[in-house]
Amino acid sequence: MQNLSLDIKGMTCASCVNRIEKALKKNSGVINASVNLATEKAQIEFDQSQLNPDQIIEIVSKVGYEATLPTTKPVDKEDEIQREMFKVILAAMLSFPLMLPMFTPVHLSAWTQLILAIPVQFILGARFYISGWKAIKAMSGNMELLVAIGTSAAFGLSLYLMSQDLSNHLYFESGSIIITLVLFGKYLEARAKQQTTKAIRSLEALQPSRARVIRNGSEVEIALTDIKKADVVIVRPGERIPVDGKVLNGSSEVDESLITGESLPVEKNLSDKVISGSINGHGLLQIEVTATGSETMLARIIRMVEDAQVKKAPIQRLVDKVSAYFVPIVLGIALVTILATGFITGDWEKAIIHGVAVLVIACPCALGLATPTSIMVGTGVAASAGILIKDAEALEVTHKVNMVVFDKTGTLTSGKPSVAHLSDEKLLPLLASIQSGSEHPLAHAVLSFAKDKNVSFSPARNVRAIVGQGVEATIDGVTYILGSKKILDGKNSSNAQTHEQKGETVSYLAKKDPFEVLGFITFHDTIKPDAQRAIDKLHALGIKSMMLSGDNQGSAEAVARSLGIDKVKAEVLPGDKASVIQELKKEGMTVAMVGDGINDAPALASADVGMAMSTGTDVAMHTSGITLMRGNPALIADAISISQKTYSKIQQNLFWAFIYNVIGIPLAALGYLSPMVAGAAMALSSVSVVTNSLLLKRWKPE
The missing domain is CATH 3.30.70.100 (Alpha-Beta Plaits)
Structure with a gap:
């Protein structure tokens, strides 16, 4: 595939x-x-x-x-929009004299009206005939076909009246003014649609086209496309960082606000990661390139936002079903209007004009724009706030969330634990040996602690992870197990309860055969500064919270108590997290799962919507529907808020799109709307839908 x-x-x-x-x-x-x-x-x-x-x-x-195929460069449609505006002005200049007899005693001859109407009908209006003919060939219909048939009917009726020397009231102005209004509506729509893509274009503009690199010991400026991984890029104060990389030399503060939504500059020192498109502050940086082009974080963000804007929301399926039958139904209504009015009144001239009004006011354009324009603006403003929404379905589902489930480590806590207590310092060399090859945050804490204590050790052999429990390793011929309370399996009651109650994570060290507990080590992980605000914001929205953790019960409950989390489930194996999510869904909850690790991926996929911290693993981000660029849990409520606002706009737009036709078509059929008023209403319907969507740009995260 x-x-x-x-x-x-x-x-x-x-x-x-x-x-x-x-x-x-x-x-x-x-x-x-x-x-x-x-x-x-x-x-x-x-x-x-x-x-x-x-x-x-x-x-x-x-x-x-x-x-x-899409171009790699940002498409600026300003020239195309200017051409549309020129057509509108020309059509208006030719149509305006045709309207004079309606408001003044000026009377134009039939031939003058014909000469003015022809270029509007067949040159400026040629697009309607071309598109309409393509629709007929495809055995289908579209809005252009309705306009082409309607205005042609008015034009043809006028020619017939001329041929019968009945030139007192012709309808050339109806066709010309309708085409002018439709063109004007298209122009306004194009301008508004360009505004909806502003978020993408502002992201695309962040990456510079050239960069300075060190080649053969000297500094040279080259095109961004020529930069390779492991190149060293020089970024001076005030310049945009052109690539993803890590700091090799120098220190500075970097503005990442347009990418992560973080308003304050972020300090960058040796080995710190930097993101393409961010702005360097006061220091000179030498950066080793880790990603270029389409592999950079910025390029991935742009792709994610574009994909979200292209894909359809579930609510769009109803709209698609309706619009598939819309044009044939309108053509049928127009035909019935003409025949009924003609036979009942005997005035076939009036019958045709009523039919034209029906064709003109029936605009499926607004229906087609109602959902995607809202999603485009919604995902755009969310991206600028550091909330990346992968697809339209995630955006639509999020507004219904009533339970948010949190992983603890790295989500509510910093994910950078430190050693709090060691039962016997003689155990430290063993602990460091076992953890020497691990990338786990607890292993980093042990190794950092051992380094501070100047403890020497050699790596263990036959290291093997025990999923959800800990690790097994051999040192000097003896097999040891280091892990959670689960490794005790009821064989020893020593559980360091006082440390658990303080909220510390406890790991036990034991000999395997014969089984003997040697002691324990505890870790303390600080709660994120915005975690409390995140829970408070969710409660303010009427949303319940739950914490799901593999940590011990005491530590998990201590964190939950301090934050006011509603439910806690501790000592959960990674494979069981998804089962807990499924149980919540069976209870009728719409569940959002928030996590950052590989072990969270199954739960993120099982939830109605997964939310991943960008500070976590790529696996978690790929599995989730929403990525929070700052790793800030307070963004969760903001993600739900923008989803609610966007869904509300979709509902408003669909209401207006339907109501125009539900009210307008019967009025036109009964003769209460002239073709010109119908044309204006049709143009207004599309513009009002897009403009309403653009009001979402006023949304700001709290």
């Missing part, structure tokens, strides 16, 4: 989206296809043994749309 992203040109409404998706899914080689009207992109999963990208592009072309 392979993924392909395409840029699609020529879409005008939700019907276009359906047509492209339907054509793609007809092919057996396409596993899934999702097309987004607002971003003008398609995300396609396909079997590369049956199809290639060129063949997929050909499928899209056959149904009347232009598909291209």
Whole structure:
């Protein structure tokens, strides 16, 4: 299976989206296809043994749309928008004289009206005929087809009246003004849609195109594309850091706010990691490159936000089903309106005008934009606050969360434990030997403690992890076990309860055969400064909290008590965390799991929505639906807040999109709306939906 992203040109409404998706899914080689009207992109999963990208592009072309592979450079649509504005101005200049007889005693001859109307109808309005014809060939319909049929009917009726010497009231102005209003609506829509992609474009602009590197002992400036891993990059004060890397020399404070949302500069010293796109402060830095181009954190963030904006939210499926039948139903209503009005009143001129109004006001465009524009803005403002939302489904589900489950270490606590107590200092060489090859945070604490005490040791042999319990190792022919209370298995009652009650993590050291407990070591891990605020914010939203930890009961309960967490489940094996999540879901909870380690990945995947700390492992981030860039638990409530606001906007937009048609179509059919008023209402519906979505940009994290 392979993924392909395409840029699609020529879409005008939700019907276009359906047509492209339907054509793609007809092919057996396409596993899934999702097309987004607002971003003008398609995300396609396909079997590369049956199809290639060129063949997929050909499928899209056959149904009347232009598909291209996305460019690496940010696309600025300002020139295209300016051309749209020019067309609107020209159409308005030609249409304005046609309106004069409506407001003044000025009377234009029929031939003057025809000459003014032709360029608007067939040159500036050519796009409607082209798109409409493509829709007919594909046995489908779209908004452009409705406009083409409606304005052509008004134009044709006017020609008929001219031929009958009935030139007192022609309808050339109706067609011209409708086309002008629709073009104006498209222009406003394009401007508003450009604003929705502002977050992506601001991220893309963060990375400089060139950088200074040390080559053969001297400093040279080269293109960013020529930089390789392990190169040494020089970053001067005030410059943007061009790559991901670690500090080889120098110290500084770095502004990472546009990437992580962290408002305060972060101090960087020897071996500290730096992120591409962040701004160097007062110091000169030499940075060893660890990632370039598409591998950098910034590039991954951009991809994640783009993917979230392209993919559809579950609520969009209802909209797609409605819009698939929308155009044929509208054409049917227009035909019934013409026939009914004509036969009842005998005035076929009036009947055609009523039918034209029905065709013009029925705009599936607003339906197509209602959901994706909200998601685009919502994911964009979330990204600027340090909340990366992987897909639209995660964004939609998060608003329903009523239980947040926390892992303890690295999520609520700093994840950097230190030794608090050792029952017998003679055990320290053994402990250090056992932990010498481990990357576990507790191992780092033991080795750091041993270093401070100037204890010498040699690495243990036959080191073997015991999942969820500890580690087994051989030293000088003797096998030892170091781990949690579970290794005691009831064989010894020594459990250091007073240390557990203080909130310390206890590890026991024992000989394996015969089993004998030699002593214990305890660790203290500080609670994150924002952990209390995170729990308080969740409670303020009416959301319950639970802590899930492999740590001992006493330590887990001490942390939970200090933070006011509602439920605690301690001494849970990594494989059992997912089972706890499933039990909560069976109880009717919508569960968010927050974690940072590899052992949290199954639970993150099992939850309704997984939230990973970026300070944790890549596995946790890939498994989760939301990544918190600052590792700050207070962002959890903000993620739920932006999800609630975005979902609210989607509901508002769908209401307005439906209400325009529910009210407008009957009024047009009954003759209460002229075609010109219908055209204005249609243009307004799309603009109001996009503008309402843009109001999300006012959201700020607390």
